[in-house]
Amino acid sequence: VLALDVGGTKLAAAVIDRAGNRISRGEVATPRILDGELLLARLVDLAREIVAAAGLQISELAGVGIGSAGPLDSVAGTISPVNIAAWRLYPLADQVAAELLADVEGFRRPVLAGDGLCFTLGEQRFGAGRGSTALLGMVVSTGIGGGLVLDGKLYAGPSGNAGHIGHIVVQPDGVPCPCGNRGCLERIASGPSMVAYALDQGWTPDAATVPDGVALAAAARAGNAAALSSFERAGEAIGRAIVLTATLVDIREVVIGGGMSATGELLFAPIRDAVQRHAVLAFTQGIEIRASELDRDAGLLGAAALAMDAADAAYRDAEQVNRP
Numbered sequence: 001v002l003a004l005d006v007g008g009t010k011l012a013a014a015v016i017d018r019a020g021n022r023i024s025r026g027e028v029a030t031p032r033i034l035d036g037e038l039l040l041a042r043l044v045d046l047a048r049e050i051v052a053a054a055g056l057q058i059s060e061l062a063g064v065g066i067g068s069a070g071p072l073d074s075v076a077g078t079i080s081p082v083n084i085a086a087w088r089l090y091p092l093a094d095q096v097a098a099e100l101l102a103d104v105e106g107f108r109r110p111v112l113a114g115d116g117l118c119f120t121l122g123e124q125r126f127g128a129g130r131g132s133t134a135l136l137g138m139v140v141s142t143g144i145g146g147g148l149v150l151d152g153k154l155y156a157g158p159s160g161n162a163g164h165i166g167h168i169v170v171q172p173d174g175v176p177c178p179c180g181n182r183g184c185l186e187r188i189a190s191g192p193s194m195v196a197y198a199l200d201q202g203w204t205p206d207a208a209t210v211p212d213g214v215a216l217a218a219a220a221r222a223g224n225a226a227a228l229s230s231f232e233r234a235g236e237a238i239g240r241a242i243v244l245t246a247t248l249v250d251i252r253e254v255v256i257g258g259g260m261s262a263t264g265e266l267l268f269a270p271i272r273d274a275v276q277r278h279a280v281l282a283f284t285q286g287i288e289i290r291a292s293e294l295d296r297d298a299g300l301l302g303a304a305a306l307a308m309d310a311a312d313a314a315y316r317d318a319e320q321v322n323r324p
């Protein structure tokens with residue numbers, strides 16, 4: 001199958017086989033343009049290059065899966081990524097079909113899902129959450145996204161937006177969030193929010209240092225109190241959000257990826273500590289919290305899994321109809 005991953009920073013594409021092997025893979029920086037058709041052309045060009053690099057024709061693919069930054073409408077097949085101004089209510093699934101698949105007889109429409117859901121499904125099928133039947137996936141990066149696997153299946157919800165854990169309120173009357181609420185998890189524990197808090201608490205990186213998540217982690221490792229307190233605070237907020245989720249839907253595993261998760265125990269230790277303190281009901285205790293195994297490719301692998309499932313379902317339906 002062909003998997004596409006659409007984000008505000010990069011567009012990625014890969015041809016992926018049943019076992020999760022990436023036969024070919026490539027990515028480009030997301031062009032900062034306002035022309036939606038030009039942006040589509042760039043994505044489709046990348047897709048063609050990657051299919052050719054796998055030594056395949058488009059017509060030989062079993063399907064196409066697309067993971068995209070949200071919000072989106074998975075029923076209408078439209079996306080309106082906050083960080084991609086060129087696309088508002090953009091019918092990406094139909095447009096990719098029209099540009100890439102028009103000449104392919106009987107080709108199914110690409111399957112579309114949010115990037116947090118694709119991350120979670122990728123980890124559940126091929127990564128750190130392999131085989132989990134009750135999994136919360138979280139991406140802690142510029143923002144915070146997520147997704148749920150419940151009863152062994154990805155739970156997308158009627159609009160396709162289930163799992164928006166970054167906008168759970170963990171601090172009533174906290175900092176305003178662009179979503180309209182206050183004290184959302186994302187305003188405390190995303191990379192930029194963590195950096196802003198540390199600066200506010202007196203972290204003063206030298207002039208040559210870009211104050212980002214990597215620099216913040218280095219400062220915390222060097223013992224800087226403001227940087228350490230930002231990690232503690234973020235871990236506490238993420239831990240609370242995990243326990244809230246576990247209380248509501250009984251998850252057993254959590255897989256955390258994204259740039260900030262690469263800081264390792266700096267973030268994971270306070271998360272585990274907070275989960276242990278806040279998980280008071282017996283069924284919420286003993287949740288396993290793991291780092292992503294697939295890193296940057298989790299979204300691609302999840303989009304691929306969606307396309308594989310859709311292909312299998314269509315085949316089974318056709319078998320039913322054809323059986324005498």
Ligand SMILES: [Zn+2]
Pocket residue numbers: 166167177178179180181184186
């Ligand atoms: Zn919010």
